[in-house]
Amino acid sequence: MSEQLELTENALRRKVPATVNGKQQVPFSGVGKFQPHGRKAAPPISSNKDYPDTGDKRFPDLETALRKCGLRDGMVISNHHHLRDGDKVAMMALEAASRLGVKDLLWFPSASFPSQKSAIDLMEEGVIHHIEGSMNGPLGDYCTQGKMRGMGVLRSHGGRYQAIQDGEVHIDVAVIAAPTADFFGNADGSHGKSACGSLGFALADSIYADRVIVVTDNLVPFPCVPWQIQGNYVDCVVEVASIGDPAKIVSGTTQITRSPDRLRIAEFVAQFLRESGIMKNGFSFQAGAGGIALAFVQYLKGLMKEDGVKARFVRGGSTKFLVEMLQEGLTDYILDGQTFDLDGVKSMANDSRHVATSPFTSYNYHGKGNFASLVDAVVLGATEVDVNFNANVVTHSDGRLLHGIGGWQNCLFSGCSILALPSFRDRIPVIVDEVTTLTGPGEMIDVIVTERGIAINPRRTDLLHAVMGSKLPIRPIQDIKSEVEKICGGKPARPKLGDRPCAIVKWVDGTVLDTVWQVG
Amino acid sequence: MTSVETKPPRSGEAGHWGAEVRSDLHVAFESRDSGGIEISLESRVAPYYGSAILDQTREVLAELGVEHARAVIHDEGALPFAIGARIETAVRRAGAGAGLGKRWLPEQHPSPPPSPKERLRRSRLYLPGSEPKYFTNAALHGPDAVILDLEDSVHRDEKDAARIMVRNALRTVNFGTTERMVRINQLPLGLEDLAEVVGQNPDLILIPKVEQPEQVAEVDRMISEIRAREGITRPIWIMPILESALGIENAAQIATASENVAALTIGLEDYTADLGVAKTPEGHESQYARSRVVNAAHAAGVQAIDSVYGDVADMDGLRRWGEASRAIGFEGMGCIHPGQIRVIHEAFQPTAAEIAKAQRIVAAFEEAQSKGLGVVSLGSKMIDPPVVNRALKLVDRAKAMGAIS
Numbered sequence: 001m002s003e004q005l006e007l008t009e010n011a012l013r014r015k016v017p018a019t020v021n022g023k024q025q026v027p028f029s030g031v032g033k034f035q036p037h038g039r040k041a042a043p044p045i046s047s048n049k050d051y052p053d054t055g056d057k058r059f060p061d062l063e064t065a066l067r068k069c070g071l072r073d074g075m076v077i078s079n080h081h082h083l084r085d086g087d088k089v090a091m092m093a094l095e096a097a098s099r100l101g102v103k104d105l106l107w108f109p110s111a112s113f114p115s116q117k118s119a120i121d122l123m124e125e126g127v128i129h130h131i132e133g134s135m136n137g138p139l140g141d142y143c144t145q146g147k148m149r150g151m152g153v154l155r156s157h158g159g160r161y162q163a164i165q166d167g168e169v170h171i172d173v174a175v176i177a178a179p180t181a182d183f184f185g186n187a188d189g190s191h192g193k194s195a196c197g198s199l200g201f202a203l204a205d206s207i208y209a210d211r212v213i214v215v216t217d218n219l220v221p222f223p224c225v226p227w228q229i230q231g232n233y234v235d236c237v238v239e240v241a242s243i244g245d246p247a248k249i250v251s252g253t254t255q256i257t258r259s260p261d262r263l264r265i266a267e268f269v270a271q272f273l274r275e276s277g278i279m280k281n282g283f284s285f286q287a288g289a290g291g292i293a294l295a296f297v298q299y300l301k302g303l304m305k306e307d308g309v310k311a312r313f314v315r316g317g318s319t320k321f322l323v324e325m326l327q328e329g330l331t332d333y334i335l336d337g338q339t340f341d342l343d344g345v346k347s348m349a350n351d352s353r354h355v356a357t358s359p360f361t362s363y364n365y366h367g368k369g370n371f372a373s374l375v376d377a378v379v380l381g382a383t384e385v386d387v388n389f390n391a392n393v394v395t396h397s398d399g400r401l402l403h404g405i406g407g408w409q410n411c412l413f414s415g416c417s418i419l420a421l422p423s424f425r426d427r428i429p430v431i432v433d434e435v436t437t438l439t440g441p442g443e444m445i446d447v448i449v450t451e452r453g454i455a456i457n458p459r460r461t462d463l464l465h466a467v468m469g470s471k472l473p474i475r476p477i478q479d480i481k482s483e484v485e486k487i488c489g490g491k492p493a494r495p496k497l498g499d500r501p502c503a504i505v506k507w508v509d510g511t512v513l514d515t516v517w518q519v520g
Numbered sequence: 521m522t523s524v525e526t527k528p529p530r531s532g533e534a535g536h537w538g539a540e541v542r543s544d545l546h547v548a549f550e551s552r553d554s555g556g557i558e559i560s561l562e563s564r565v566a567p568y569y570g571s572a573i574l575d576q577t578r579e580v581l582a583e584l585g586v587e588h589a590r591a592v593i594h595d596e597g598a599l600p601f602a603i604g605a606r607i608e609t610a611v612r613r614a615g616a617g618a619g620l621g622k623r624w625l626p627e628q629h630p631s632p633p634p635s636p637k638e639r640l641r642r643s644r645l646y647l648p649g650s651e652p653k654y655f656t657n658a659a660l661h662g663p664d665a666v667i668l669d670l671e672d673s674v675h676r677d678e679k680d681a682a683r684i685m686v687r688n689a690l691r692t693v694n695f696g697t698t699e700r701m702v703r704i705n706q707l708p709l710g711l712e713d714l715a716e717v718v719g720q721n722p723d724l725i726l727i728p729k730v731e732q733p734e735q736v737a738e739v740d741r742m743i744s745e746i747r748a749r750e751g752i753t754r755p756i757w758i759m760p761i762l763e764s765a766l767g768i769e770n771a772a773q774i775a776t777a778s779e780n781v782a783a784l785t786i787g788l789e790d791y792t793a794d795l796g797v798a799k800t801p802e803g804h805e806s807q808y809a810r811s812r813v814v815n816a817a818h819a820a821g822v823q824a825i826d827s828v829y830g831d832v833a834d835m836d837g838l839r840r841w842g843e844a845s846r847a848i849g850f851e852g853m854g855c856i857h858p859g860q861i862r863v864i865h866e867a868f869q870p871t872a873a874e875i876a877k878a879q880r881i882v883a884a885f886e887e888a889q890s891k892g893l894g895v896v897s898l899g900s901k902m903i904d905p906p907v908v909n910r911a912l913k914l915v916d917r918a919k920a921m922g923a924i925s
Contacts, residue, residue, distance in 0.1 A: 260858035261657050398567040426543060426597025427565045451660055487656060487694075489576075489600040492568030 005501060007515075012390075014438055016512040017501050021106075021130065021150045023168075025504070028511040031441060036366055036509070041167030043210050055184040055222060057237045062096040062215065065236040066173065069211035071097060074104045074129070075172035078209065080201040081111035082177070082189055082338060086248030089177035089215045090116055092240070098127045106150070108169060109133040110160055110201040111404045115248065123148060132169065133160070134394075134404020135503075143502050144401040146518035152401070152503030154394055154516070156409035157201065157337070158363025158370065159506050164204040166366055168510055174205035174212045176229060177243045181216035185234025186227035189339075190349040190356070192218035194244045197318070197339025197348050199228040200358030206233040217243045228356055250341050256298060256321075257291030261451040265420050266295035268449050268472065269379055274303050275470040276463055278377050278416055286315030286411060287379040289340040292420045296379050297321045304330055315362070315375055318344035318354070326353060335371060337362055337407060363410035365508040372407075375414040382419045384435045387477055389442030389457045391419060392435040394505060397428060398495045399436055399519040401503060409508050412444035416463065423450040423484045428492060431481040436495060438514040439505055452480050495519070532613030534681050535606035537594035543653035545595040547606045551616035552588040557581055563595035576600060580607045585618025601626040601688040602652035609681040623684075626692040634754040635699050635723035637782045640664050640920045641823055642852040642868040643861045644701060648673035649682035655689045658698075661858035662865075665699035670713050671706070671728050679705065683716045690720035699723045701759070707735055711742055718746040721754055724782065729790065730760035731767040733777035740778040756780065759825065763787035764794045768809045771816035783823035785854070786813045789830075799830075801837050803844075814849035826853035835863050842867025865921065875918045881911035 006018040010027035018025060026034060051057065059065040071077065077097065079090035090109060097105060107119065107128045114137040122128045123142070130150025135143050143152045155163055163169045178187035179194040189199040194217055206212050206229045213236045214229065224231075257263060269292075273279040279300065287293035298321060304310070310329065314322055316336030320343030325331045334354045339345050347354045362371045382391040383403065393408050395401050411417065417440075421430050430450070446463060448455040455477035456464050467474060485491050498518035507513040530551045537546035545563075559577050563570055573595060580603075581589060591607065598606070604624045611617045644665035647654045650673075658666050668686040670679065690700060702717050703726040704710035710727065718725075727739050736758060743756050758780045762768050768791070775784050788806050792799040799805070810826065817824035826845040829838045838860055845853055846868050853868075855861055870878070880898060885908045888896045896903040918924045 260661055263859070264660065427599060428568055428597070451657060487599060489569065489572060492565075493571065495567045 010512060012438060012441060012513070014514045016504060016515050017151070020153060020504055020512075026511045028507050028513045031443060034509045034511050036166065040165050041170065041208055043208055055231075057185055057231075057234060058183050059236045059238055062092055062175070062213070062238050062240075063099060065213045065238050066093070066096055066100060068236055069173045069213060071100065071102055071173050073102055074106075075102070076106045076108050076170060078108040078171045078174045078205045079110070080176060080199070080205070081109060081113060082196045082199055082201050083194065083244040083249045084196070085113040085115045086194075086244040086246065087113065087115065087177060088242060088244050089175060091118060092215070093175040093213075094119060094122055094127065098122060098125065103127060104129040107131045107133070108171060110157065111406070112136060112139050114138060134406065135401055136404055137402065140401035140403070144395070144399065144516060144519050146498070146500060146502050148502065151501060152516065153506060154405055154503055155506045156363065156405040156508055157359040157407045158365055158372070158410035159405070159508050159510065161204045161359040161364040162366045162508065162510055163506070164208045165364065166510060171205055171209035172211065174202065174209035176202040176206065176212065176214050178214050178216040178229065179243065180218045180220055180224055181214050181237060182220055182222040182224040182231065183237055184222050185212070185214045185229070185231030185237050186222070186224040187214050187216065187229035187231075187234075188224050188226055189228055190226070190345060192216075194218070194242070194246055194249055195345045195349070196249050197345050198336055198356035198358070200337055200356060200360075200362075202229060203358040203360055206230065211235045213238060215240055215243060217241060250339065250345055255291065256294045259291070261422055262292045263295050264451045265422065265449055266292045267299045268454055269296045269418055269420050270299035270303055271472060272418070272447065272449065272454060272467065273300060273377055274307065275472055276416070276466040279303060279307070279309055281309055282312045283309070283376045284311055284313045284315070284374065285377045285379070286375050286414065288381070289317045289319050290381055292381070293379050294319060294321055296420065297325070301325060301330060315371070315378075316340075316344065318347065320344065323347040323354070326351065335362070359407075363407055363508075365410070366510075370410070370413075372410045373413040375411070377416040377418060378411040378414040379418050379420050380408055380411060382421060382430075382440075384430060384432050385419055385421065385445070385448055386432050386435045386442070387481060389445040389448070389477070390435050390438050391440045391442075391445055392437045393439045395437040395516060397432065397436050397492065399497045399517060401516050405439060405505070409440055412440050416446050417444060418447040418449060419445060420449045423452045423480060424488055427488050429481065429484045429488050431477060431484065432492070436497075437505060437516055441513075448477060450480055452483060455480055530614045530616060532610045532616070534609035534613060537596055541596045543597050543599060543602065545593060545598040545603055545606050547610040548592040549607070549610035549614050549616070550590045551586070551614050552590060554588050556588055557586070558590040560590070560592045561595065562593070564597045565595065573603060576603055577607060580604050580624040581611070583624040584608060584611050584616075584622045586611055586616055589616065598652065599656065601692045602685065605652070605681070605685040605688045609684050612680065626688050629692050629694050631721050631754070632695065632697050632700075635757065637755070637757060638823070639699065640852075640917065641699070641783060641825055642921070643855050643864045644699075644825075644852065645858060645861065646673065646828070646854060646856050649686045650674050650678045652685055652689065655693050658858070659695040661861055663698060663855065663858070663861050664852065665701050665724070666695055667701045667703050667726060667854070668722075669703045671703050679709065683713055687716045687720050690717060690722055701726055703728060703761075704739075707738060710739065714739065714742050714746065718743055718756065719750050719752070721752065722756060723754075724757040724759055726759045726761055726785075728761045728787065729763045729767070730774055731764055732770060733773040736760050736774055736777035736781060740780055743780070757782035759783045759785055761785050761787045762809075762813060763790035765791070768812050771812055772819060775816045775820035775822055781820070781822055783825045784813050784817040784820070785825040786810060786827050788827040801831070801834075801841070803841065810845075810850070811848060818849065823851045824849055826850040828854035828856050829860065830856070832857040832859060835859075838863050839867050869921050869923055870914055870918055874914065875924060878911035878914040878918070879924070881908060882915050885912070
């Protein structure tokens with residue numbers, strides 16, 4: 001990549017490339033400022049005459065199916081992360097493409113995982129040109145070392161749906177891993193030996209890709225119900241022995257943190273929801289599957305029982321802790337985007353109040369509203385946050401790309417966005433002057449909860465008033481920051497970043513929020 | 521380098537490193553006869569604090585009087601007080617530096633107000649003296665005291681290292697208003713601990729395995745000497761730990777061995793081992809010993825403090841233990857995990873009914889005082905002076921616990 005890149009400054013004074021991988025970009029212009037135009041993308045019109053009347057779309061293997069779908073050099077191939085680190089299908093598809101001799105693919109996963117690090121070899125061999133999608137672990141490192149031929153594009157779950165729907169990314173072939181499917185291509189994630197819960201991440205691909213392949217290790221006679229993915233979008237069905245490693249698809253045991261500091265943070269968050277009046281009958285919340293989030297749910301449950309409060313719905317990532325809330329009558333529904341443990345998978349399969357959702361219903365910003373803004377409070381993490389409440393979730397403070405955005409950006413539209421963070425990790429302060437990589441604008445982030453106190457965004461005078469007089473340790477963010485810097489022996493040095501962009505961070509509307517620079 | 525080395529290099533190591541280690545570091549130090557200071561550093565936090573660590577290393581070595589040496593450092597995100605302690609330990613182990621008087625001290629954090637003898641001591645949280653990662657946030661969890669432990673939680677080969685670590689922590693870690701206790705080793709090793717830590721204003725010294733009043737007197741004497749030498753005016757209290765049948769038998773003399781004894785406590789692991797009986801969750805086997813400690817403490821006018829409850833997962837058992845402990849006259853107990861603190865505080869808090877009754881008695885007492893009456897009466901009942909005293913004490917404690925304002 002030797003082209004000279006033109007950089008522009010966006011509304012938050014971040015330098016971003018004007019073009020990425022040959023495509024003109026729109027710099028971030030402020031939350032809710034960008035107005036899209038035009039019509040949505042669409043795949044070509046297909047005809048039933050080209051598909052068997054028997055409904056049987058099976059092909060013997062992925063190579064044949066990819067050939068049938070016309071995979072060739074330079075195309076976009078997509079995969080999904082509902083099998084998480086246990087997924088085998090993405091590498092199966094990419095290796096099949098490699099055997100077909102195809103080069104320069106744009107790989108477009110909804111997220112990548114450490115188990116897919118052999119994608120690095122395929123980039124070295126020229127099979128993959130570059131990756132657009134969250135890059136975790138080794139792939140993230142490869143990208144920030146500047147070794148990828150194209151630029152990485154990081155999108156939220158909702159942003160990925162938006163990009164597909166708006167035609168920013170045109171998927172030539174989508175390969176969808178299905179824990180259960182029939183020969184027609186109807187597919188479901190909540191049953192089968194590789195059950196994972198929802199297949200929502202693959203929804204956009206099934207609708208908008210030119211060609212769709214479903215890969216399953218649990219082929220059932222038609223009809224496969226529920227059909228989370230509709231066979232009417234599907235070209236080919238391939239049966240394989242195993243689509244993933246069940247041990248890594250869902251963790252059998254989601255563990256609450258045992259760290260006293262993290263428990264303290266979790267308890268503060270729960271108390272904050274009570275004291276601020278957010279925790280009231282009919283409310284809703286979302287928390288992830290991290291140790292603090294799980295502990296938060298347990299504390300909140302206790303407070304809800306004490307106060308006799310019931311939620312209307314809770315948003316997953318579901319775990320057994322949310323399932324228990326449903327079973328104990330503390331919530332009417334779980335609206336679930338992905339399922340983190342076996343209890344969650346079983347619940348979704350058996351309880352009609354545990355509903356699978358998709359990035360379309362939950363997160364897509366170019367829709368007619370989405371569920372994210374209907375949630376009263378969301379509890380999230382971050383790698384860094386700055387004194388203006390801007391936050392970073394994709395890079396570590398040294399600039400290395402190590403995490404995806406996930407639904408994080410989309411969740412910021414909730415009524416109260418809370419970041420629950422230890423105030424320092426090892427010796428590294430979490431509150432900084434300016435975040436290394438801007439992933440969420442400070443105006444969207446309301447509360448920072450650390451073990452040393454709670455900082456409320458000064459813009460949220462309503463929240464400040466609501467908790468006034470409570471026993472919660474409400475402190476200015478600068479105050480917590482200075483205390484931590486004193487403990488850590490001064491401010492950390494700023495990381496030395498290169499001047500070459502290796503990835504960009506998109507905002508939920510497809511505009512460019514920030515640049516990830518090459519390190520080292 | 522032109523000079524020729526005449527002596528073999530002397531070396532020493534200290535600390536820990538590895539993927540599992542957090543907030544610590546390992547220093548391999550090698551004393552040389554020439555060539556100045558050479559430092560090799562690998563650090564998890566190198567991009568942020570790499571140069572700060574190098575600067576600090578040079579500063580510490582200079583302070584210790586080291587001029588020529590090589591230091592190989594593997595850092596896992598240690599805080600400056602821990603970095604200084606590890607380097608100093610490695611240097612001392614190498615027999616290098618300008619001698620015993622030399623030490624590097626981290627920045628002094630303002631000391632909290634001196635600790636009153638009768639302060640609230642419901643919970644005291646044990647922190648292993650060789651594990652700096654537990655120090656920084658310990659006080660956030662709200663124990664009445666922390667114990668920086670140099671004794672049983674520290675391996676015998678690490679006593680020197682822990683002593684320096686605890687000294688630095690006392691000086692620089694912000695423990696808020698939490699009382700800062702240090703458990704020294706059994707004498708005579710404990711005297712070396714005192715020499716290192718007393719200068720940094722601990723609030724209280726725990727002496728383990730006390731069997732004779734002379735042991736308390738010896739510690740008291742050494743503390744007094746150091747306080748006089750260093751011009752320390754703050755009190756440093758003593759809490760003897762009785763952990764054997766003999767210690768229990770001598771409880772009364774031990775409690776009165778020094779006016780600086782503020783509390784008497786019991787160590788049940790060693791005590792039951794001494795008796796050759798199993799330690800049970802009900803504690804029947806130590807009933808006599810615990811009652812004797814309570815009685816001796818009260819006879820001497822000092823606090824009686826209970827042992828620890830070892831099962832950190834069993835909160836119901838802890839609560840039962842704590843409530844029973846309060847019922848026989850203990851005022852607090854030890855804790856080995858921050859999760860135990862809240863339960864212990866609840867267990868040692870007087871009930872609402874007890875507080876209300878005490879408040880009525882106090883009100884009656886105050887009314888009698890204002891009327892100049894010698895006799896306090898509540899309704900039709902006359903209240904005896906000891907009952908009034910107990911009520912006054914209970915109301916004071918309830919206030920200190922935040923149970924009433």
